[in-house]
Amino acid sequence: MGFSLTATQVIFFIASVIIASAVSGVFVAVINDVSSSLSDRGDRVQDQLDYEFTLINDPNNIPTSGNFYHFYLKNIGGKQLSTSNTTFTIFVDGEIVLTENFNFSDTSIKSEEVTIMYVLNTEISVGDHTLRVVGPQAIDDKFEFTI
Amino acid sequence: MGLSLSAAAAIIGVSILISIEIMVGTTIPTMTDTYESYDNMKDRSIDRFQTDINITTITAWANGTNYDLNFTVDNIGSVTLKSSYFNILVNGTSQNFEIEKAYLYPEKQVWFNVTNLPGGAGNHRVKAITGNGISDYETFTTI
Numbered sequence: 307m308g309f310s311l312t313a314t315q316v317i318f319f320i321a322s323v324i325i326a327s328a329v330s331g332v333f334v335a336v337i338n339d340v341s342s343s344l345s346d347r348g349d350r351v352q353d354q355l356d357y358e359f360t361l362i363n364d365p366n367n368i369p370t371s372g373n374f375y376h377f378y379l380k381n382i383g384g385k386q387l388s389t390s391n392t393t394f395t396i397f398v399d400g401e402i403v404l405t406e407n408f409n410f411s412d413t414s415i416k417s418e419e420v421t422i423m424y425v426l427n428t429e430i431s432v433g434d435h436t437l438r439v440v441g442p443q444a445i446d447d448k449f450e451f452t453i
Numbered sequence: 454m455g456l457s458l459s460a461a462a463a464i465i466g467v468s469i470l471i472s473i474e475i476m477v478g479t480t481i482p483t484m485t486d487t488y489e490s491y492d493n494m495k496d497r498s499i500d501r502f503q504t505d506i507n508i509t510t511i512t513a514w515a516n517g518t519n520y521d522l523n524f525t526v527d528n529i530g531s532v533t534l535k536s537s538y539f540n541i542l543v544n545g546t547s548q549n550f551e552i553e554k555a556y557l558y559p560e561k562q563v564w565f566n567v568t569n570l571p572g573g574a575g576n577h578r579v580k581a582i583t584g585n586g587i588s589d590y591e592t593f594t595t596i
Contacts, residue, residue, distance in 0.1 A: 319457045326461035330468030337472040341479040348483030355490035358497070360586045364578060367545025378547055380540065382501075382586040384493045418538040418584035420547070 354443045358383030361439065361449040362420070368451055374424040377449070379439065381415045388414045388442065389421050396425070397438040403429050501585050505530035508581055508591035509562070520595050522567040526581050528557045536563055538584030543570055544577050 362378045363369075369376045381387045389410040396403045407426040415421045423439070432453050440446040511524040522543065528534055536552040551566040565581070574595050582588040 315457075319460065322457035322461040323464065326464040330464050333465075334468050334471050334475070337475050341475050345479045345483050348487050351487050352490040355487070355494045358494075362540060362542070362580075362582045362586065362588065364542050364545040364580050364590070367542075367578065369546040376546075378540065378542070380582065380586055382497070382584075384490070384497060418535075420540055422547075 350443060353385070354445065356383050356385035357387060357442055357445045359387060359439070359441060359445070360447050361437065363449065363451060365449070365451040368453060370427065373427050375427055375430055375453075377423040377425060377437065377439075378420050379410070379415075379423050380420045381417055383445075384417060386414050386416050389423075393442050394423075395440045396423075397440070398425075398429055399435055400438075497585065500532050501587060503531045504534065504583055504585055504587040506534070506581060506583060506587060506589050508579065508589045511579065511591055511593040513577070513593055513595045515595070516569060518573070519569045519571055522570055522579065522593075523564055524579060524581075524591070524593075525562050525564045526557065526589075527562045528559050530587075531559045532585075533558050534583050539565070540582040541565060541567060542580040542582070543567060544572065545580075 359379055359381050362380045363376075379389065389412055391405040391409050394408075394410075396408055403425065407429050409424050411422040411424070412419075425437075430453055434450070434452050437449045437451065438446055439449070505528075507527045507529050509525045509527055511522070513520050513522045526539075534557040536555055536557055539550075539552070541548050541550045548567045548570065551568075553564045557563045570577075572595070576592055576594050578590060578592050580588055580590050
């Protein structure tokens with residue numbers, strides 16, 4: 307009788323330790339995941355606050371060379387901006403421009419620097435247009451111009 | 454029974470402490486960095502509101518078949534501007550330029566020289582853009 311009471315207590319002790327450990331493990335893992343997501347979200351918010359750019363062209367005089375129109379994109383944010391046709395999406399009058407039809411003269415630009423965005427002239431006809439440039443973290447700029 | 458309860462409580466208590474450490478260890482740096490980014494963005498916005506320029510006294514003269522251009526930019530805002538961060542567009546095309554001074558202080562002016570510009574007589578347009586994107590246009594005529 308005495309032995310079985312001790313055995314029962316030992317079993318209860320081990321069971322309670324196992325359950326507490328399992329609960330603790332799950333709890334710590336969940337908190338770790340939440341913290342990691344919160345940190346990632348914070349990084350994205352920081353990027354949204356740091357990235358800023360503008361098109362500085364003269365809307366009445368869009369320069370060309372070969373088959374491309376030149377648009378000057380200036381980094382007016384606080385962070386180096388990666389400029390490529392994969393990090394940027396552009397729309398002419400609401401129509402998306404295929405990635406193979408535009409590109410940049412630089413792969414990245416520091417704050418207050420300018421890069422040239424080349425857009426294939428078949429994408430833009432003669433007349434008034436609106437160009438919308440969407441960069442990292444969906445930061446965008448709209449530019450109205452005339453060809 | 455009492456020992457089992459104490460052991461379980463101790464384990465859960467330690468896990469809570471570890472969780473608090475994880476939360477605080479990641480949340481505080483994230484909040485600090487986000488606040489710093491927000492502060493920088495606020496400063497940039499305020500600088501932009503307080504930046505203004507005006508193009509004055511444009512002179513253009515023939516240089517062979519091309520022409521040279523000299524114009525003055527007045528800082529009519531209250532922010533000091535770095536001249537090398539300016540961009541100059543003449544008839545829409547970005548041009549290299551020479552500048553008088555490295556910094557353009559408020560209420561001061563600086564001249565820009567652009568040489569060997571293509572194009573003959575007629576009306577032309579110059580656009581000056583500051584480092585933070587504020588700009589001014591002016592039209593001039595070459596004979």
